[in-house]
Amino acid sequence: MLGSGCEAFGARAKGSRLARMQRSPEWRGDHFVNPQPLQNNLWQSIADVRYTSPDASPRSPLPVAKVDRQTFVAQPRSGLRVTWFGHSSILVEIDGHRVLTDPVWSERASPYTWIGPRRFAPPVIALADLPPIDVVVISHDHYDHLDMRTIQAMKEWKTLFVVPLGVGAHLASWGIPEARIIEMEWWEARTFGGLQLVCVPARHASGRAVIDNDDKLWAGYALVTSGHRVYYSGDTGLFPGMTEIGARLGPFDLTMIEAGQYGRGWPDWHLGPEQAVQAHQMVRGKLMLPVHWAMFQLASHAWTEPLERVLTAARPLGIAVLTPRVGQSFEPTAPPAFEKWWPDLPRHTAAEDPIVATWARSTKQ
Numbered sequence: 001m002l003g004s005g006c007e008a009f010g011a012r013a014k015g016s017r018l019a020r021m022q023r024s025p026e027w028r029g030d031h032f033v034n035p036q037p038l039q040n041n042l043w044q045s046i047a048d049v050r051y052t053s054p055d056a057s058p059r060s061p062l063p064v065a066k067v068d069r070q071t072f073v074a075q076p077r078s079g080l081r082v083t084w085f086g087h088s089s090i091l092v093e094i095d096g097h098r099v100l101t102d103p104v105w106s107e108r109a110s111p112y113t114w115i116g117p118r119r120f121a122p123p124v125i126a127l128a129d130l131p132p133i134d135v136v137v138i139s140h141d142h143y144d145h146l147d148m149r150t151i152q153a154m155k156e157w158k159t160l161f162v163v164p165l166g167v168g169a170h171l172a173s174w175g176i177p178e179a180r181i182i183e184m185e186w187w188e189a190r191t192f193g194g195l196q197l198v199c200v201p202a203r204h205a206s207g208r209a210v211i212d213n214d215d216k217l218w219a220g221y222a223l224v225t226s227g228h229r230v231y232y233s234g235d236t237g238l239f240p241g242m243t244e245i246g247a248r249l250g251p252f253d254l255t256m257i258e259a260g261q262y263g264r265g266w267p268d269w270h271l272g273p274e275q276a277v278q279a280h281q282m283v284r285g286k287l288m289l290p291v292h293w294a295m296f297q298l299a300s301h302a303w304t305e306p307l308e309r310v311l312t313a314a315r316p317l318g319i320a321v322l323t324p325r326v327g328q329s330f331e332p333t334a335p336p337a338f339e340k341w342w343p344d345l346p347r348h349t350a351a352e353d354p355i356v357a358t359w360a361r362s363t364k365q
Helices: 015-022 042-050 148-153 168-173 241-249 273-282 305-317 358-363
Strands: 080-084 090-094 097-101 135-137 160-164 181-184 189-192 195-200 220-224 229-232 252-258 285-291
Touching: 080 252, 080 285, 090 229, 097 195, 135 195, 148 168, 160 168, 160 195, 168 181, 195 241, 220 241, 229 241, 241 273, 252 273, 273 285, 273 305, 285 305
Parallel strands: 097 135, 135 160, 160 181, 229 252, 252 285
Antiparallel strands: 080 090, 090 097, 189 195, 195 220, 220 229
16 A cells, blocks of 8 residues: 555656756755755654644634636736635736646645545635646645646646756656646746746755655746736745845735744744745735645644734734635735634744744844
8 A cells, every 4th residue: 555655756857857957056966955954953843743733723614715617717807816725726817827836636745645634625626627727836846735646637738837947757757748847947937928937946845755855946936927926935944035036026916925834843944924924025025925824734833823923923014914715716906805714723922932944043143
């Protein structure tokens, strides 16, 4: 039974794909590295697990929005419409182009169907019911962002797949034609009609099996048209390059920034709520959509804590935070009225459980 997950592990890069990876400034020896290394506290991580919140997953059905397929028939009036499917799966309709980020439709974020983090709710729309997608964007190859079964279901689509260096090896091994795979380096840009897609740096890691840690690149993306700019962080810890992203590509009409699944023992892997707000400021965002929460339990905090802490951090700064239900479509120029659709649950505050990247900590010394 364990062997059934081997295909989902993906494939190692070889030949011209590997040669291109080795020319990357981020490549060192036999893997990619961050300019600011990730640091971990083993004992704190063990303590985090020991004191996992009893509300780390919802105890009752997740209150999701009902998706109407007809929503996608007409173009958004403003030119920009976003539908959040939970965690980091987001449909961005931007000035006539449709971009789908990190689609995960499987029941588990895992190479296996019988073990691993399970979804809080079934997909709110079937893959077959999505409108035609121009580009599928993958930020990195961890299981909660790159799902083999979802990708295989897209084999007959006409969509292009934009991925960081090396990740195309996984897609090709699952049957995606090489002609539809575009691998990108940090700061590389590609234009699709009137849409420019820029691969931007992130501070994270990669790997689907013990033997392939960091042998594929990780990234965020900027979606740029003549009318709108959208930033998607992918998974990332806080790092100084976010200021450069904002200077070169901002200001952004909308930022889609990961704010959940964090722990004090591994503060460089994910932003955490307060640093997500800081990242929004660094990249020069106008409206903020917190993502990477409300679908999979990957950390020990209460499932609602990320959003509550983002709102607390953003309020005194006057930052507008969008809080749609899973499956809810909205246009940032006319966002839905605030609705507290999630329950009140016990949670830690920023003072009780601070998430501070080692880089940020060093700059305060």
